[in-house]
Amino acid sequence: MQFGAVAHNIFVLEGGIAAGKTTLVQTLAERYGLTAFYEPVTENPYLARFYEDPKRWALEMQLWFFELRLETYKSAVEAAKTCKGVLLDRSVFGDYAFALNSHNDGSISDEGFKRYTERYEQGLAGLPLPAAIIYLDVQPEVCLDRILNVRKRECEAGIPLSYLQGLDAAYRVMLEMTRAWNCAVLVQPWESFGEASDIYDLMVVEQERQLQLVAV
Template sequence: MPVFTSLSGEKTMQSKLLIVEGNIGAGKSTVCASLSNTLGFRIFEEPVKSNPYLEDFYKDPHRIAPIMQRWLFEQRLATYKEAVQHIEETGQGVILDRSVFSDWAFAYQSLVDGFFTEQQYEEYQTMREVALRGLPLPTMCIYLDVSPEQCLYRITQLRKRECEAGMPIEYLRGLDASHAMLLDDLEKVGIEVLRVDWESFGDIEPIEKSVQRTPLNTRLWGVDRGRVPRTTLFV
């Protein structure tokens, strides 16, 4: 897959691919909107609103988790490829509200919680390795660091989605831990990770400046930096 270029075939510093990651309720959508407004980048949203399994997952996670996680992975992979294609065709930078790379954090947590069998998790890992190999790496991963307790407050008191009303704090704590492991892996394969304290929200300007200073990333997943860490090491 070619590196990011403008229509003229010339690289541009605006042709950046940003992924905004964080726990459920961290505030990713708000940050994406602010960055899009100031940087002029296009947003590619997470496929949450169209997720046909989400409500059933919270009711019966043991049955729904494997089905939903595969669907989410496929949706996030397609969105990522669409974002890459957009950069190649227009030269415009893009921002992804969660990405295919962080999908692993949820799959791993499903294993920890017993929603995945070891075989189902291994099948997910194999699917992930095959699908991601050769994908262009993002320019930067912006991680919004918010405590599980604050995330739960925002979920229950601010956005108030009915299907999330009974979300246990233990689930958010598990996702917080799995995201920490994920970020280490992303750095190992050559992705710039910006950890941002977003406990009380914050100023978007320092994030913008970090994005502007960061050069384009022309590496490919699993190709340019040797073997990709296999997350079964965390089991």
């Protein structure tokens, strides 16, 4: 797959459900004057139905998510041209992990996954890669505890541990795939959370490293 030039001031935060992405993005954006892009989860017309009947709704929901995340990423690319830096709370790149998980557990058929993959490759072609994908590494059991005891969203109450475990495995595949595209991947342990300043320092170091490579 062919991508455009790396966008050195775009950073993507990925991780399992309830990993802590949104809180971290909010903190980084407010503290360091960055522009943040979030997912409008409450407006998702498929999410509740998907959790109730995954096989019926998985492909439709994932294609809906993909188009939403694709447009969000394109907006982020435009914003990055005139602002200090951009953060995305999940992205079109990580969307693949959710589709792969649904395919692996049988919710998306082989034919459906082929359809998704073709659209994924078509949509990403020519887009710039982010400066880095920062993956907040949290064990599925910890994510489930946060879902049930911290977030307490009604539509997420029925998420089984097996789904989160599958998503964790699918994310590992997705991260290796993006590494193969020469996209920087920074995996950060986040089970006990961490300091936003440490993440920002990593972003600065990675950005400077890439700019030095371009200058050579």
